[in-house]
Amino acid sequence: MRDGAKKRISVRSYSDRLLSAEDASFIKERLDALNGTAGLCCKLCEDASSAFDNLKKSYGMFKNVKSVIVMQGKNDDPDLYEKVGFYGEELILDLVERGLGTCWVGGTFDKSEFTADEGCEIACVITVGYPDSLRVKDRVMYSVLHKRKSAEERITSDSALPENVRRGVEAVITAPSAVNSQKPHFSLSDGVLTVSVPDTSGMTLIDLGIAKYHFFDETGLRFEYGNDAKIKI
Template sequence: MRSAIEDRVSRRKFEKEPITEQEKEKIVSLINQLNEVSGLTMAFLEDGSSAFQKLRKSYGLFTNVRSLILMKGKKEDKNLKEKIGYYGEDLILDITDLGLGTCWVGGTFDRDELTIDSGEELICVIVVGKVAAPSLREKMMRSAMHRKVKSIEERIISDQPLPQWVQNGMKAVLFAPSAKNTQKVMFKYQSNILSAQIADDYSMDLIDLGIAKKHFEQESEGKFEFGNGGIFHLK
């Protein structure tokens, strides 16, 4: 399994030292490549700390936040949220390979401090930076989440034994982050067709769908269609 899938954890405590110019350039290059492929308008913000400085928004969950990635795209994109999750997780895995920490943030930041174009929608942000030693709170949260990881059998419905390529993909799915650790994305393997879907009754659900699809693809040769219930096509 790709090491970044296992190494990636949501980090909320960062060092005061900002990322280096070389790291910034690499991240911006990755963002530009993904924007070109996806049609998204994700953007790196070197100092977005003002969006995390109001206690009423961040509730003390984050420490020393500085650099952000604005996860945004055109309002008319019907798959916008899913694309944000899919390409955003692609970006996070590459940033993890750089040795930096990240965290998806959906609501605990001040949107009024961030500027976007009128034709765009800001879905969420990703915080990124050098990681300090895990705080006690982070350790407790990580331990609690680890105990609650659902099994492969709880994440997929099948009418036949799972082939190895499906098992490989599902193992990676178990490492996929999800809002409030709900792990709601469900897979179906029926009549030799694999699909992925989610209830879509929470604002972050379609983001989680994109993230889960990306994780599955990392360990299985093929690609999902976009859309809730999208089908996987083997290469």
């Protein structure tokens, strides 16, 4: 499993330091690359504090947010939300491995502070910065919103799990999900592995993309986009 997957937790309290020029240009280069590969139009916004200052919309859960990555793609792309999850999580793990803190944010920010580019839709944002040393709020949120389902709760199978599938599911257990709902579920039947979510709202599809990235990163097996995607094992 990637070091970033082992270490990552949502960071909601940041120091008041702005991103260094090196970190900002690292993020921009990575965004250029993933936009090219996935047909997304994600961008770094280095002054996004106003979207988190509105207490009514952020519930006071975040501290000192300065920079966010605006995760957006073409508004006619049927796979937009899954792509955002897959490529956003790959980027997040790169950033964690650089020592940066991140948090996926789909709800608790003031969306009206951002305008989508022409022909694009904003799926969510990712906060990015240097973790605050005290991080009192993070510790509270971690205790409330970090409990994980077991491997047995994430996969049903008609036979003993092949080693790579077991490792893949364990990597998925470390993945973040909206409200820690951990919806993506795997099933193995007659040698076919399926990953499904119970609904296809935007945030759930981001979770599905994130889960598929964790599974792919661990096993090299990549699911197509879509709910109920299948791989012959």
